Amino acid sequence: MSYLLQSLEAQQLKENPPEIGIGDIVKVHNRIVEGRNERVQVFQGTVIATNGKGPSASFTVRKIGAHSVGVERIFRIHAPRVEKVEVVRHSKVRRAKLYFLRDRVGKRARLKQRRR
Amino acid sequence: MKGLIGRKLGMTQIFDEQGVMIPVTVLEVGPCYVTHVKTLPIDDYTAVQLGFGEIAEKRLAGGERGHLQRAKAPALKTTREFRLKEDELSEYDLGQKLLVDVIFSEGDSVDITGTSKGKGFQGGIKRHGFNRQPKTHGQSDRERSPGAAGAGSTPGRVYKGKRGPGHMGHERVTVHNLRVVKVDPERNLLAVKGAVPGPKNGLVTVSVARKTRGR
Numbered sequence: 001m002s003y004l005l006q007s008l009e010a011q012q013l014k015e016n017p018p019e020i021g022i023g024d025i026v027k028v029h030n031r032i033v034e035g036r037n038e039r040v041q042v043f044q045g046t047v048i049a050t051n052g053k054g055p056s057a058s059f060t061v062r063k064i065g066a067h068s069v070g071v072e073r074i075f076r077i078h079a080p081r082v083e084k085v086e087v088v089r090h091s092k093v094r095r096a097k098l099y100f101l102r103d104r105v106g107k108r109a110r111l112k113q114r115r116r
Numbered sequence: 117m118k119g120l121i122g123r124k125l126g127m128t129q130i131f132d133e134q135g136v137m138i139p140v141t142v143l144e145v146g147p148c149y150v151t152h153v154k155t156l157p158i159d160d161y162t163a164v165q166l167g168f169g170e171i172a173e174k175r176l177a178g179g180e181r182g183h184l185q186r187a188k189a190p191a192l193k194t195t196r197e198f199r200l201k202e203d204e205l206s207e208y209d210l211g212q213k214l215l216v217d218v219i220f221s222e223g224d225s226v227d228i229t230g231t232s233k234g235k236g237f238q239g240g241i242k243r244h245g246f247n248r249q250p251k252t253h254g255q256s257d258r259e260r261s262p263g264a265a266g267a268g269s270t271p272g273r274v275y276k277g278k279r280g281p282g283h284m285g286h287e288r289v290t291v292h293n294l295r296v297v298k299v300d301p302e303r304n305l306l307a308v309k310g311a312v313p314g315p316k317n318g319l320v321t322v323s324v325a326r327k328t329r330g331r
Contacts, residue, residue: 012129
């Protein structure tokens with residue numbers, strides 16, 4: 001990739017991108033626009049995957065929503081709408097993609113906590 | 117048709133003010149120099165010839181060198197002509213240096229012309245969107261063949277211009293009405309939404325959109 005293209009991409013990146021680990025329980029503060037209003041919505045769940053690099057790098061957060069329905073949202077790490085990502089706790093995981101959690105329900109879908 | 121000459125750098129994504137990610141093609145556009153001005157009395161039409169891409173002077177042939185020296189422009193790799201209306205001609209002086217932000221600003225619509233990537237000799241399916249033939253029902257070896265090319269003894273020949281397999285790509289292609297997403301005059305960069313014909317480092321001409329639909 002040409003250095004000019006790289007320098008343009010670098011402008012798109014956040015200076016301090018949130019540090020996100022696989023298996024972390026995170027609170028994602030996402031700014032949403034409703035008509036004319038803007039507000040911050042918090043989405044809390046487990047990081048089950050990260051994808052890509054550069055301005056398009058993203059991570060997938062999974063939570064169990066109302067009526068025990070699994071909800072997954074994909075956020076772009078460098079998106080200006082993702083204002084803040086708080087890490088609630090870390091988990092002990094041994095793989096990069098935790099897709100196996102999709103097939104688990106209830107207590108089996110827990111991850112062991114890891115202290116830092 | 118005001119425009120400039122540039123070089124395709126590649127594609128990436130950037131966030132706009134709303135935080136929406138848009139796919140963009142980044143081009144290095146300009147600096148261009150006015151190398152020749154064509155006027156009605158001498159040339160019977162009006163246009164400017166612009167040059168782009170500074171190179172070592174020894175790379176130029178003698179005639180090119182003289183042509184550029186007369187315009188007081190540096191040694192340039194390429195020149196292209198842009199047809200202009202008569203009244204637009206006064207904006208251009210011989211040897212004048214043109215940067216991206218002189219002509220383009222964010223939100224503009226532009227037309228981009230380039231030479232598409234060469235695909236070599238391709239069959240009718242890829243080249244013209246022909247349908248494939250059945251894989252089954254006794255069919256053996258002509259899934260992607262073009263099939264019949266014409267009728268029977270009347271007219272007894274294949275019409276001229278009948279589409280078929282052949283060389284694809286490496287031709288002049290223009291895409292219309294691409295939106296300018298970003299202009300960076302310091303680094304001579306222009307980012308437009310969407311794809312642009314040609315390979316990376318391919319030469320393109322960027323001009324003010326010819327057909328704008330109420331924009």
